[in-house]
Amino acid sequence: MTKINKAACIGGGVIGGAWAARFLLGGIDVAMFDPHPEAERIVGEVLANAERAYAMMTMAPLPPKGKLTFVRSIEEAVQGADWIQESVPERVDLKRGVITQIDAAADPKALIGSSTSGILPTDLQRDMKHPERMFVAHPYNPVYLLPLAELVGGEKTSKETLEEAKAKLATVGMKGVILKKEIEAFVGDRLLEAVWREGLWLIKDDICDTETLDDVIRYSFGMRWAQMGMFETYRIAGGEAGMRHFIAQFGPCLSWPWTKLMDVVDLTPELVDKIADQSDAQSGARGIRELERIRDQNLVGIMHALKGGDEGRGWGAGKLLAEFEDYLWANARKVDKDLGEAQPIRIIDTKVSAAWVDYNNHMTEHRYLQVFGDTSDGILRLIGVDLDYVRDGHSYYTVETHIRNLGEAKLGDALYSTCQVLSSDEKRLHIFSTIYNKATNEAVATAEQMMLHVDSKAGKAVSAPESVLSKLRAITEAHASLPKPEGVGRAVGQKR
Amino acid sequence: MTKINKAACIGGGVIGGAWAARFLLGGIDVAMFDPHPEAERIVGEVLANAERAYAMMTMAPLPPKGKLTFVRSIEEAVQGADWIQESVPERVDLKRGVITQIDAAADPKALIGSSTSGILPTDLQRDMKHPERMFVAHPYNPVYLLPLAELVGGEKTSKETLEEAKAKLATVGMKGVILKKEIEAFVGDRLLEAVWREGLWLIKDDICDTETLDDVIRYSFGMRWAQMGMFETYRIAGGEAGMRHFIAQFGPCLSWPWTKLMDVVDLTPELVDKIADQSDAQSGARGIRELERIRDQNLVGIMHALKGGDEGRGWGAGKLLAEFEDYLWANARKVDKDLGEAQPIRIIDTKVSAAWVDYNNHMTEHRYLQVFGDTSDGILRLIGVDLDYVRDGHSYYTVETHIRNLGEAKLGDALYSTCQVLSSDEKRLHIFSTIYNKATNEAVATAEQMMLHVDSKAGKAVSAPESVLSKLRAITEAHASLPKPEGVGRAVGQKR
Numbered sequence: 001m002t003k004i005n006k007a008a009c010i011g012g013g014v015i016g017g018a019w020a021a022r023f024l025l026g027g028i029d030v031a032m033f034d035p036h037p038e039a040e041r042i043v044g045e046v047l048a049n050a051e052r053a054y055a056m057m058t059m060a061p062l063p064p065k066g067k068l069t070f071v072r073s074i075e076e077a078v079q080g081a082d083w084i085q086e087s088v089p090e091r092v093d094l095k096r097g098v099i100t101q102i103d104a105a106a107d108p109k110a111l112i113g114s115s116t117s118g119i120l121p122t123d124l125q126r127d128m129k130h131p132e133r134m135f136v137a138h139p140y141n142p143v144y145l146l147p148l149a150e151l152v153g154g155e156k157t158s159k160e161t162l163e164e165a166k167a168k169l170a171t172v173g174m175k176g177v178i179l180k181k182e183i184e185a186f187v188g189d190r191l192l193e194a195v196w197r198e199g200l201w202l203i204k205d206d207i208c209d210t211e212t213l214d215d216v217i218r219y220s221f222g223m224r225w226a227q228m229g230m231f232e233t234y235r236i237a238g239g240e241a242g243m244r245h246f247i248a249q250f251g252p253c254l255s256w257p258w259t260k261l262m263d264v265v266d267l268t269p270e271l272v273d274k275i276a277d278q279s280d281a282q283s284g285a286r287g288i289r290e291l292e293r294i295r296d297q298n299l300v301g302i303m304h305a306l307k308g309g310d311e312g313r314g315w316g317a318g319k320l321l322a323e324f325e326d327y328l329w330a331n332a333r334k335v336d337k338d339l340g341e342a343q344p345i346r347i348i349d350t351k352v353s354a355a356w357v358d359y360n361n362h363m364t365e366h367r368y369l370q371v372f373g374d375t376s377d378g379i380l381r382l383i384g385v386d387l388d389y390v391r392d393g394h395s396y397y398t399v400e401t402h403i404r405n406l407g408e409a410k411l412g413d414a415l416y417s418t419c420q421v422l423s424s425d426e427k428r429l430h431i432f433s434t435i436y437n438k439a440t441n442e443a444v445a446t447a448e449q450m451m452l453h454v455d456s457k458a459g460k461a462v463s464a465p466e467s468v469l470s471k472l473r474a475i476t477e478a479h480a481s482l483p484k485p486e487g488v489g490r491a492v493g494q495k496r
Numbered sequence: 497m498t499k500i501n502k503a504a505c506i507g508g509g510v511i512g513g514a515w516a517a518r519f520l521l522g523g524i525d526v527a528m529f530d531p532h533p534e535a536e537r538i539v540g541e542v543l544a545n546a547e548r549a550y551a552m553m554t555m556a557p558l559p560p561k562g563k564l565t566f567v568r569s570i571e572e573a574v575q576g577a578d579w580i581q582e583s584v585p586e587r588v589d590l591k592r593g594v595i596t597q598i599d600a601a602a603d604p605k606a607l608i609g610s611s612t613s614g615i616l617p618t619d620l621q622r623d624m625k626h627p628e629r630m631f632v633a634h635p636y637n638p639v640y641l642l643p644l645a646e647l648v649g650g651e652k653t654s655k656e657t658l659e660e661a662k663a664k665l666a667t668v669g670m671k672g673v674i675l676k677k678e679i680e681a682f683v684g685d686r687l688l689e690a691v692w693r694e695g696l697w698l699i700k701d702d703i704c705d706t707e708t709l710d711d712v713i714r715y716s717f718g719m720r721w722a723q724m725g726m727f728e729t730y731r732i733a734g735g736e737a738g739m740r741h742f743i744a745q746f747g748p749c750l751s752w753p754w755t756k757l758m759d760v761v762d763l764t765p766e767l768v769d770k771i772a773d774q775s776d777a778q779s780g781a782r783g784i785r786e787l788e789r790i791r792d793q794n795l796v797g798i799m800h801a802l803k804g805g806d807e808g809r810g811w812g813a814g815k816l817l818a819e820f821e822d823y824l825w826a827n828a829r830k831v832d833k834d835l836g837e838a839q840p841i842r843i844i845d846t847k848v849s850a851a852w853v854d855y856n857n858h859m860t861e862h863r864y865l866q867v868f869g870d871t872s873d874g875i876l877r878l879i880g881v882d883l884d885y886v887r888d889g890h891s892y893y894t895v896e897t898h899i900r901n902l903g904e905a906k907l908g909d910a911l912y913s914t915c916q917v918l919s920s921d922e923k924r925l926h927i928f929s930t931i932y933n934k935a936t937n938e939a940v941a942t943a944e945q946m947m948l949h950v951d952s953k954a955g956k957a958v959s960a961p962e963s964v965l966s967k968l969r970a971i972t973e974a975h976a977s978l979p980k981p982e983g984v985g986r987a988v989g990q991k992r
Contacts, residue, residue, distance in 0.1 A: 140720075207679050283727075
């Protein structure tokens with residue numbers, strides 16, 4: 001993957017602000033230009049949402065946040081930037097002018113992406129001196145969580161540009177998807193518009209209200225499409241006979257009168273009122289901020305679920321998240337410098353997500369062990385036991401765990417964990433981890449754990465290699481001077 | 497909710513078979529009529545998929561499975577049935593004939609649902625004597641997991657019929673959604689066909705291949721639609737100004753040339769080949785059975801994620817699953833009869849789902865504690881500490897847990913758990929739970945836990961009420977004669 005060194009965002013609304021958030025949380029400095037008087041407030045709100053969502057989304061070590069600078073001109077913004085993202089309002093003349101101005105001031109090798117949701121890149125790059133590095137990178141709201149960017153080149157865009165853009169987007173957790181040809185509205189918005197148009201007819205003709213239509217989507221094919229798309233889903237529907245059989249069955253419906261395909265609905269004031277009123281009845285009890293929060297929590301939950309898909313190898317957006325986390329761990333702080341410090345090692349920084357709480361909004365019992373498990377994974381990575389090591393057939397297995405629940409973690413609480421090595425030898429690793437509330441620095445739970453180094457194919461304990469043991473000894477020796485934590489060696493129910 | 501006493505399924509393909517699975521797993525006997533020579537095999541395969549999926553989906557106590565009988569005629573099938581589901585091939589004359597035959601033989605009060613994906617119920621009920629109890633109940637593949645059934649009445653269908661059908665479907669975990677008016681293809685298939693048609697154009701015109709199109713869906717709006725539908729999503733996109741603002745922004749696109757709305761793609765042999773070839777390139781490395789399995793695991797994972805949505809109150813399909821589980825617990829075995837038995841109480845029966853495993857296909861550390869947590873929840877329900885009790889402000893909190901990992905649970909392993917009460921008093925409950933591999937009856941993990949009865953608002957330990965304590969005493973006294981399990985009172989790393 002090719003890192004982005006500095007990004008420039010031209011236009012800072014909900015879309016531009018979320019692009020900035022992606023870059024900043026990926027450790028990339030961002031220069032933002034937007035003449036809108038409220039640009040700083042809007043970007044600040046989007047960034048706050050993004051930070052909350054990232055904290056729920058991953059326990060992998062995010063790099064130190066990039067620096068956000070608001071500047072006074074496009075020329076100032078693009079200085080030194082190797083990715084420039086244009087997100088100004090959707091008018092071809094305006095966008096073309098801005099992109100031409102970017103082109104003139106930017107490094108000729110800098111990539112220039114447009115957030116347009118429908119305009120052809122050929123029309124946008126018309127007046128550029130270096131059009132080969134310009135393309136559409138069309139994202140989806142909320143940009144800080146949904147990973148897709150449709151990458152579309154114009155007549156003058158080079159193939160290398162699109163491949164480079166795709167590789168760079170991976171370093172901020174995004175999925176660049178390259179289209180073969182340009183077309184107005186690209187792929188996603190064409191599909192969405194088809195549903196939107198048909199949906200409007202169903203509301204206008206009183207077949208159902210907006211809530212019922214949404215329920216039809218989300219209790220059925222919405223869940224299919226979150227993980228596979230349309231063609232793979234239908235391939236399954238075709239059974240062993242596959243796609244050909246499916247088309248033979250379903251194809252003829254195209255000539256039946258099953259959509260309002262010939263007509264465009266007339267958006268009269270009456271129809272707009274009807275839709276708005278039904279939408280109020282459906283969703284009006286919650287404010288937009290609350291709906292946004294719920295949507296983001298659900299999206300994180302779905303990505304977490306898909307991380308466990310395909311037998312734990314990850315699927316779709318979950319696989320992408322796992323790959324992003326691998327990248328973050330590979331680029332995290334170098335291990336050598338910390339091993340000799342005589343203090344418990346800080347490992348995890350996270351927030352209690354909605355998927356982690358019960359009906360009382362308290363963190364569920366097993367989620368504590370999840371944080372403890374991620375904590376011990378963090379220590380193992382520091383001594384060289386990473387994913388590659390595990391894939392090569394050796395690992396540490398937990399054989400015994402003693403948890404004390406000392407307080408309550410609630411929805412949204414910021415938490416961090418530390419780990420102290422109590423003792424170690426060739427096979428054994430004895431650790432004591434603590435989860436703290438970040439606001440109060442009070443311990444909410446502790447875990448004492450015994451782990452064994454194993455040959456995972458043979459399924460038996462074996463000595464760890466010297467490369468691991470030398471690092472482990474450095475930590476163990478540094479921690480030997482620490483006081484034994486309260487609670488070590490306790491049995492359940494034992495008097496203090 | 498109104499229970500279904502006996503169901504009849506007329507037609508036993510993938511759809512009819514999955515309806516049967518929903519009923520059987522809900523504890524309802526099913527009579528199946530299908531003259532197809534392979535009907536028993538097909539239904540058996542669908543039922544096996546459904547059982548695997550349910551085992552991953554819920555740890556709530558499913559009732560004893562209903563009895564499945566294959567019969568020789570429609571008349572025999574409908575005897576004594578109060579829900580009859582027609583799922584024969586999609587031809588109006590055939591369906592109308594079958595439904596008229598069902599009508600003549602069935603109890604006049606029995607509900608008759610058709611699985612048609614497009615035919616108007618008015619056309620199907622034309623020749624019936626009791627048409628008021630006939631309706632469309634259109635489900636989505638896989639019917640045993642996706643909860644939606646579009647409920648559509650014809651001209652002669654009574655309003656009460658649709659309401660009754662909706663209530664009955666809830667008892668098998670399904671979401672009945674009532675449409676206001678009938679229309680060909682109803683709501684879901686009209687929306688799907690709009691996307692299908694536009695998608696075919698994009699493939700035909702070489703804008704992208706099938707894999708790219710699927711990626712565009714599943715990395716973006718697919719995840720939005722799995723939780724909210726289209727209108728609620730767009731309401732958020734409209735920001736504080738809401739739906740009206742969104743329509744003002746996006747409405748005009750309808751008159752732009754952003755879809756192929758005027759044309760129907762011609763499915764030439766060349767286009768069919770192209771789609772089938774691209775689909776092979778995209779998904780051909782996996783067989784249909786494997787894709788089905790992955791799809792089902794992902795759907796379960798998404799529903800689990802949504803169970804934690806909206807701050808743990810559940811959202812969409814996750815909320816529905818939580819309500820279904822409440823219903824299952826409320827209808828589970830009566831508690832009195834088991835409390836006095838001198839043996840550990842068996843609580844959970846489950847399977848290791850894909851969302852629970854790591855890259856080695858071993859169950860992740862914290863999932864053991866999840867099963868132990870569900871096990872202690874099960875014991876608590878037996879002594880009257882159920883969701884209502886917790887909502888009223890009291891509960892048992894775990895303060896200490898000691899886990900021993902004795903073996904490895906792998907993807908797909910069937911597990912069960914037992915719980916032994918070691919001691920109890922007014923405030924304390926000391927238990928020892930064991931997770932067994934169902935195939936070998938070997939213990940894979942044990943957990944010793946200390947729980948305290950608390951006033952959850954005040955956040956302090958208080959005595960449990962006599963209604964709870966009397967049941968708890970009955971179990972504690974019965975378990976007093978059991979030997980102390982090996983491992984009780986152990987501290988981490990202690991020599992045996």
